[in-house]
Structures are given as C-alpha cells and as structure tokens.
Amino acid sequence: MARQTGIIKLSGTIGDLNFFESHGGHHARRAGGGFNSHDVKNKPSMARVRENYSEFGQCSHTKKYFNRALRPFLCIYKDRTLHGRMMALFMAIKKLDSGGARGQRTVHGGLQTMRGRRLLQDFEFTPSCHVASYLPGTTHYDASSRTFTVSNFNTSQLSYPNGATHMALTLGVLLFDFETNTYELTQSAPLYIDASFADAAFSLQAPAPSLLGTAIALIGVKFYQAVGGQFVVLRGQKAVGLEIINIKDN
Secondary structure, rough: OOEOOOOOOOEEEEEOOEEEEEOOEEEEEEEEOOOOHHHHHHHHHHHHHHHHHHHHHHHHHHHHHHHHHHHHHHHHOOOOOOOHHHHHHHHHHOOOOOOOOOOOOOHHOOOOOHHHHHHHHHOOOOEEEEEEHHHOOOEEEOOOOOOOEEEOHHHHOOOOOOOOOOEEEEEEEEEEEEOOOOOEEEEOOOOOEEEOOOOOOEEEEEEOOOOOEEEEEEEEEEEEEEEEEEEEEEHHHHHEEEEEEEEOOO
16 A cells, blocks of 8 residues: 655546545555455355454444434534444444354343443443533432432532533433344433532432333433523533443343
C-alpha cells in the first residue's frame, strides 16, 4: 500500500490500482485479490471465515435492537464511536459463550456468565458524562421493586456543564430477550434538580414490565437550560449520560 501525495487526491479504481482514503490519509494499492462470495460460501478453507461472518452478523443484529431500545435515553446523544464500541462489546461477550460451537456462539450465551454480565454493566455508553459523578451521596437499587434511592444528597457538590440550570434523572428498566431481540422499556417520571433542590433523599421507581427476559436497570441524566420559563435540552456529549446499575433475570 502506498500513500498518495500532491494536491489532487484520487478515489476509485484506475487500471490495476485502487485509490482510497483511510485513517486520515489517501492511499493506493493494487486492485484485485481478496475473497469472492462463491469461495467464502463453498470452500472448506473458508470455514473459519463463514463462522466469523455468522457470529458477527448475530452480534450486529443484537446491537441494532439493543441500541434501538435505548433511544429514549440516547436519542439526542451524538458519538460516532458508540456503534463501534457497542459492536466490540457484544463481540467480546459472544466469545464467552462456552456452550456454542464456533460460528454458533451468541451474545445470549455469553451473558449466561458472570464475566459477560460484568462487561455489559461496566460498558461506558457516555464516556464524557458519568452519571455517578452527579449523584453525590449513597445510592441503592432494589430490583424487586424497581426502585432507585439516593440518600445524603447535597446539590452543593454538583458541577453542571456550561449553560445548564437543571438536571433530569430518570430510572429505566429494560427487559431484553437476547435470544429473540425483543424488548420492553419502562421508565420513571424524570426528577428535575436545580440549585434550589433541598431534599437530602429521593427515590425513582419504574413501572413493572410485562415481558420476561434480562432486566437491565439504567440511570439516565440529561441537562437543561431554563429559558423564558421553558426547559431547553442541551446536546453536548457532557450533557447526556447513561449507566447500567443492575442486571437481573426476570
């Protein structure tokens, strides 16, 4: 592979050379080579490739629906790395499925392990906005009643993003069936907190979902600016946060 230089950068195929942009630079390489679909589908030597394709497709399908389930929390969040990071997460969880043969390992199988669940719970959806940093005090989640409680809370310890006057906290319980990719999300009413908030303790409770599956409890935070008696949601990466606080089979 060679790097293109000069003022004019080419893109596409000319003769036996491919011209393309990758990793911030413009490159050229000889055209041809690689795999073709017939070989991948039929050659015994391509068995490992077929296995990888199958598992990648399964992880991509699960990621698609899991991401869709989180839209109420992340619909205004813009992060070009999130898709790739979530794919890497589900691929890592899939590898923990010891009960499936290569090509048949699934995210569902990987989540039957403690390590798989820990990977999911520790995943950073919003690396620039850690929800825990906006919850000074003692937190507790009761999975049986779907109630999140904060005590010893003190607003003087909070530092909002630039322009924010209010913080909204929401508890969500996502029932996700990782075998079928069906899901249901229930949410508490958002709790709005500003500098005048004086309660030292508060609770959020989500309604009971009607589906069965893996119950994933989430805390979401969004920041707003009060303008003319209305709330305007802020859209920066530091103004939207989401964290998983509990995973339990329902």
